[in-house]
Amino acid sequence: MEFKEVIGTRRSIRWFKPWKPVEREKIQVILEAANRSSRAVNADYPRALVVHRSELSDEVFASLRNPTTTVDLDLAPTYIFWFYDSEYLQDARDNLKELVRNKVLTASHGWSEAYVDDVMWAQVFVPMQRNNAAGLTFQAAVETGIAIGNALNAAVDEGLGTCLHAMSGVDKIREAFKVPDTWVPVWLQLVGYPLEEREAGGQRPRRPLAKSFFEGDCTRPFEADPAVTERLRAARLLQEPGPLPYRDTEVRMMSRMFGLPE
């Protein structure tokens, strides 16, 4: 699938084929995509734990449920628990110097290994770890979110359905899966083959660019060029909005397949 179509096709998928496992190679693709994400100071923020529903004990499975995820958890065959490691700065000094040695961060832009040691580490990272818990959390959450964005799009590109959910039963998860204390929960990503059509009822509603994006200053909305919009429709970044005409029937049929409320 082309890049723009991947972006345009991504939906939160809530109907999976519970009988169809996800191939391990596709999970690897998802994780590699996450591992290639942009990351400030080249630190390793995200941590991911891949678990298959069929391998969970009843007790652990029950602890994962919450009022908003029960059906999704029953249907998705694979779960990826996303965390960030709150000790991400521990290796950041060496990771950053690696970028200097690899000619990524160069003298042209003021970088040197000495700068990393004397300034970035001594005057930024160390005080940050000591005094700026909110800043650490903010940075880790944002950077992990960027990685998860890659993971979502990679899943779509692999023909999978995927959706993010809040993580419930964190204490049980820590115990059952030996999650280190320094890992902080971010999202639970459900993965599986979609039962619903790839369009999942149509592209989700979004407000025009001009509502949220600005140009020059924040009183001047970014106005979309209709010619570009048309090009994005052709490339399927912009797709037919929902609800598609068959959506009611599709949902009813899927509900009946699993005996769910209509």
Next chain:
Amino acid sequence: MSSSGADDIGQCPEVRRWLTGSGYDERPAERAGVLDSLRGFCEFAGQTPGELIAACLRSTSEGMAISGKGRRSMQAAIDEYVASRGLAGRDAIVVGNHVRGFLIHNGVFIQGPVSIS
């Protein structure tokens, strides 16, 4: 709760909201079945449809909110109801989810089991 027939409750505003929102009103053959599930549950619980909804809610300073305790109790009552009817497997799930569907269309966020096997 009267047991004179499914249409007793079919005219309640809360039930009307469910039947209209779910589309059962347009499918009379199915409508009778789901109403029977709800009527049976009302009799089992000794509550009207409106009382079932109220049992899942609590009032707050900002208005009505879902009661976690009430919802858990309702889940347990639904499970007991389908068991009392001698239902098991998919039949139990479907009938229980009829009741949950009524609650959902009246603003109670509740999810039930999935019939996969």
